[in-house]
Amino acid sequence: MSSRADRRPALRLSLTARLAGALALIFALGGIAVGVAALAYGRSAAQQSYDRLLIGAATQIADALSVRGGEVVVDLPVSAFELLSLAPDDRIVYAIHDPAGRLLTGYDTLRPPPSQATFFNATFRGEPVRVAHVRRPFAERSFSGVVEVLVGQTTRARARLANQITRNALIAAGIAGLVMSGLAVFAVRSALQPLRRIERDIAGRPPHDLTPVTVAVPREIASLVAALNRFVARLDRQVGVMRNLIADASHQLRTPIAAVRAQAELAADETDPERLRAAVARIHRRSVTLGRLADQLLSHALIIHRADSAALARIDLRTVAIRTLEQTDHDLLGDGIRPHLDLPEDPVWAEGDPLSLVEASKNLVLNALRHGQPPVTLTVRVAAGTACIAVRDAGPGMPAAQWADAGARFARSRGVSADSAGLGLAIVQAVATAHKGRLAFRRTAGGTFEAAIDLPAADRGGA
Amino acid sequence: MSLRALLGLALLLLAPEASAQADPEATRGFGATDAPRTLLVRGTTDIALFGPVLGAFVAASPEVRVEYEQWSSNGLYAAGEAACTADAADADLLISSAVDQLVKLVNDGCARPYRSARTDRLPAGASWRDEIFGITREPAVLVYNRDLVPASQAPRSRFDLIDLLRPADSPYAGRVATYDIEASGLGYLFAFVDSRQATTFGSLIEAFGRSGAVATCCSAEIIDGVIAGRFLVAYNVLGSYALARAETAPNLAVVAPDDYTLVLSRAAMLPAGARNPDDAGLLLDFLLSDAGRRELAAARLIVDLDEPDETLLTLPSGSAVLRQIPLSPVLLVGLDRQKRARFLELWRGTFTTE
Numbered sequence: 001m002s003s004r005a006d007r008r009p010a011l012r013l014s015l016t017a018r019l020a021g022a023l024a025l026i027f028a029l030g031g032i033a034v035g036v037a038a039l040a041y042g043r044s045a046a047q048q049s050y051d052r053l054l055i056g057a058a059t060q061i062a063d064a065l066s067v068r069g070g071e072v073v074v075d076l077p078v079s080a081f082e083l084l085s086l087a088p089d090d091r092i093v094y095a096i097h098d099p100a101g102r103l104l105t106g107y108d109t110l111r112p113p114p115s116q117a118t119f120f121n122a123t124f125r126g127e128p129v130r131v132a133h134v135r136r137p138f139a140e141r142s143f144s145g146v147v148e149v150l151v152g153q154t155t156r157a158r159a160r161l162a163n164q165i166t167r168n169a170l171i172a173a174g175i176a177g178l179v180m181s182g183l184a185v186f187a188v189r190s191a192l193q194p195l196r197r198i199e200r201d202i203a204g205r206p207p208h209d210l211t212p213v214t215v216a217v218p219r220e221i222a223s224l225v226a227a228l229n230r231f232v233a234r235l236d237r238q239v240g241v242m243r244n245l246i247a248d249a250s251h252q253l254r255t256p257i258a259a260v261r262a263q264a265e266l267a268a269d270e271t272d273p274e275r276l277r278a279a280v281a282r283i284h285r286r287s288v289t290l291g292r293l294a295d296q297l298l299s300h301a302l303i304i305h306r307a308d309s310a311a312l313a314r315i316d317l318r319t320v321a322i323r324t325l326e327q328t329d330h331d332l333l334g335d336g337i338r339p340h341l342d343l344p345e346d347p348v349w350a351e352g353d354p355l356s357l358v359e360a361s362k363n364l365v366l367n368a369l370r371h372g373q374p375p376v377t378l379t380v381r382v383a384a385g386t387a388c389i390a391v392r393d394a395g396p397g398m399p400a401a402q403w404a405d406a407g408a409r410f411a412r413s414r415g416v417s418a419d420s421a422g423l424g425l426a427i428v429q430a431v432a433t434a435h436k437g438r439l440a441f442r443r444t445a446g447g448t449f450e451a452a453i454d455l456p457a458a459d460r461g462g463a
Numbered sequence: 464m465s466l467r468a469l470l471g472l473a474l475l476l477l478a479p480e481a482s483a484q485a486d487p488e489a490t491r492g493f494g495a496t497d498a499p500r501t502l503l504v505r506g507t508t509d510i511a512l513f514g515p516v517l518g519a520f521v522a523a524s525p526e527v528r529v530e531y532e533q534w535s536s537n538g539l540y541a542a543g544e545a546a547c548t549a550d551a552a553d554a555d556l557l558i559s560s561a562v563d564q565l566v567k568l569v570n571d572g573c574a575r576p577y578r579s580a581r582t583d584r585l586p587a588g589a590s591w592r593d594e595i596f597g598i599t600r601e602p603a604v605l606v607y608n609r610d611l612v613p614a615s616q617a618p619r620s621r622f623d624l625i626d627l628l629r630p631a632d633s634p635y636a637g638r639v640a641t642y643d644i645e646a647s648g649l650g651y652l653f654a655f656v657d658s659r660q661a662t663t664f665g666s667l668i669e670a671f672g673r674s675g676a677v678a679t680c681c682s683a684e685i686i687d688g689v690i691a692g693r694f695l696v697a698y699n700v701l702g703s704y705a706l707a708r709a710e711t712a713p714n715l716a717v718v719a720p721d722d723y724t725l726v727l728s729r730a731a732m733l734p735a736g737a738r739n740p741d742d743a744g745l746l747l748d749f750l751l752s753d754a755g756r757r758e759l760a761a762a763r764l765i766v767d768l769d770e771p772d773e774t775l776l777t778l779p780s781g782s783a784v785l786r787q788i789p790l791s792p793v794l795l796v797g798l799d800r801q802k803r804a805r806f807l808e809l810w811r812g813t814f815t816t817e
Contacts, residue, residue, distance in 0.1 A: 074801045105801040125572030
C-alpha cells in the first residue's frame, strides 16, 4: 500500500500538448500539401492563361498572312502585339517560315520544333521563352503549302501570376489553418470539460463521502467514471469493514476484557489457594473465549477484505473440503468428535478464493459441531449449474424463521455466548456474496439439517 | 572592277547600317580630362541642345567625365545591335529619339536592367522591363514660315495641311518638307505611329505625293529650310529642335497639330556591354531628377504641354489630343522586316526624295 502511494505517477505530456502536437503535425503536413498543390495549380493556371494569349496572337498573325503574286505577304497586325503586351514585362520573339523552311520575317534564331506540339519551350538570348506554334495552310493556284507561325514570349508574367496565385492560396490556407486551430482549441477545451467536472466533483467532496460520482459525462469517459465508481465502492466496503471491525472490537472485546480484568483483580486479592486456582481457571476460560472472539473478528475483516480484493481462480471444492477438515481437526483436537467427509469421484469446479472458502466452510463445520447433533458431515456436490459445499448434522437445526437474516452480524437472538461472537455465519455470508453465490439452509429428505454455500459451477474445462 | 571592290560594294549595299556604324556625327567631352571615371554616352540629340545638360551633370558629379557622341538614329541602332550580337563592349548609355529601335534592342536582350527610386516613379509607358526609360517630353509639330504663309492659311492641323495641298496650283506644291523616313529612324517612327492613329495619314501622304512634297534628312536641315523660305511648311518636326530655333528665328512658327499631337519621350537604355554601368545609372538618375529635368526643360527637350505659357508654341486646344508614344513591345511591329519594307515601299511610291 505504501509502496504504491510512494510511486508518484510519472508526469506525462498534457493532453492539450499532445493534441496540439498532433494538430501541428496535421497542419504542417496539410500546409505542405496545400503549398505544393497551390504551386502546381498556380503554375498551370498561369501557363494556361498566358498560353491563350500566345495562341491568340499567333492566330491573329496567321490570319493576316496573304498570298500575293506567288509570295506570302506578312502584314504583322499591331493588335497581336498589343495582345502580347498584356504580359507587360515580357520580351517577344516571333518567326514566320514558308513551307520550305525559309524565314519570311522575324527572328531567325526561332525554328519550328520537329514535333507538331502547339506549345514548346525554348530560349531567346539568354532567357527562357514559351512559344506557340500555329500552322496556316495555303492552297492557292500560285502558292500552296503550310506557313508556320511561331510566337514566343519570355516567362516573367507567368512566373509572377503563378507566384501571386500560390501566395494567395497559401494566405487563404493559412487563414483556414488559424481558424481550424482556434476551433481545435475550442474543441479540445470542451472535450476536456467533463474531466474538469469530475475533478471538481471529487475535489469538492467532504473527506468521508465515498458515494459514486454522478457527474453527467459523455460516453467516451463513462467507462472511466464507472471504473472510478467501482474503485470508490471497493474503498467504501473496505472502509466499512474497518469500521465494523473497530465497532465490533470495541463492542465485543470490551466486556470480556473488563470481566477478565475484574477476575484478575479478585484473584490478586485471593489468599485461598483453592479459590485462587478456580479464579485462574475462570480467567483462562475467559481468555480462550476472548482469543476466539478476536480471531473471529480479524478473520471476518480479513475474509471480507479478501473477498473484495483477491483474484478468483478455478478451484476444486473437494480440495476446499479436505483443507477445511484438516484445519477443523486442529481446533477440535480435544473433543474427539470427527466430522465425516462425503466427496464425489469427480472434481467439483468453481471460481473462488481457496482461503476464504476454507475459512467459511470451517465456520459452518464449527457451527454444526457446536449447535447441531452428530454425526456431522461435510459434503461437496454439483447439480444444475450450482456447485455446493455443505455441512449436515442430525440436529433440528436453526428455526426456519431465522434463516433469512442468519447471515447478518450478531444476528443470534441469544446474544454473545462464551464461545462465539456470533460472527461465523456473517463471515460465510460475506464470502458467499463475494463469490456471487449465497448462504443457504435446508432440511434434507433424511431429516438432517444442512447449511450450504451455493456457488455458480465453473465449466469443466473452462477458465 | 576588282572582285574585292565588288564584294565591298555588295557588303555596302547589303548592310548600309554597317557603314553608318563607325561614324558619330560629332563628339564632345564634358568634365575634367583627368577625372577618375569616364562615361561614354551615345545619343541622337544635337550636342548644342544636350551639351548643357551633360555640363550640369559633370558639375554635380565632377569625378565623372562624359564623352558624348552624336549619332544618327539608324547608326546608333546598328552600332548597338552589332555590339550586342558580338557580345562586345559598348557605350555606357544610349539615348535615342527613335525609341522603337531602342525597344527592339531591349527586346533582343541587348540591355541591362537598372532600378532606382527615380526609375520606379516613372509612369507606365515611360519605361519597360526596367531596361528602357523615357527621359524627355517632345511633341511632333508643324512648322511654317510666318513671313511666307499668310495668317489666314496658317495650318493648325493635318486637315489644314491637306486642304492647303489640295488645289492643283497650290503654292505649297513642292514646298512642304518632312523627314525622309528611310534615313531617319525618328521620321519612320512618327510616320508609323501616324499611320496607326487616323485615316488622315493616307490622305496626307497622298496629298504629299500629288503635290511633290520633299522628304529630307534631319531636323536641322528641314527647319533651316523653312526659315530660309526654301520650304513653306514642314510636317512632323521634333518640337524641341523647332522651339530652340524659333528663339532666334522669329519667322518660324511652331504648331502642335489640333487633331492630335504625338508626344515622344526620348529613351535611354544601358547596353548589356556597358563598361561603366554604375555611372550610366548615375547619369540616368540625374536626367530623371528635378535638377536634370530643369536642364532638359531649358534645352527644350521637355516641353511643357500642360501649362501653355509658351509664346513660341501654338498648342492644341485640349490636352486630350496629346498622344504619348509608349515604350512598349508594340513598337516592334514597325520594325518588322516585311512590315517595314511594305511601309517604305508605300512611302517611296509617294515621295520624291531630295
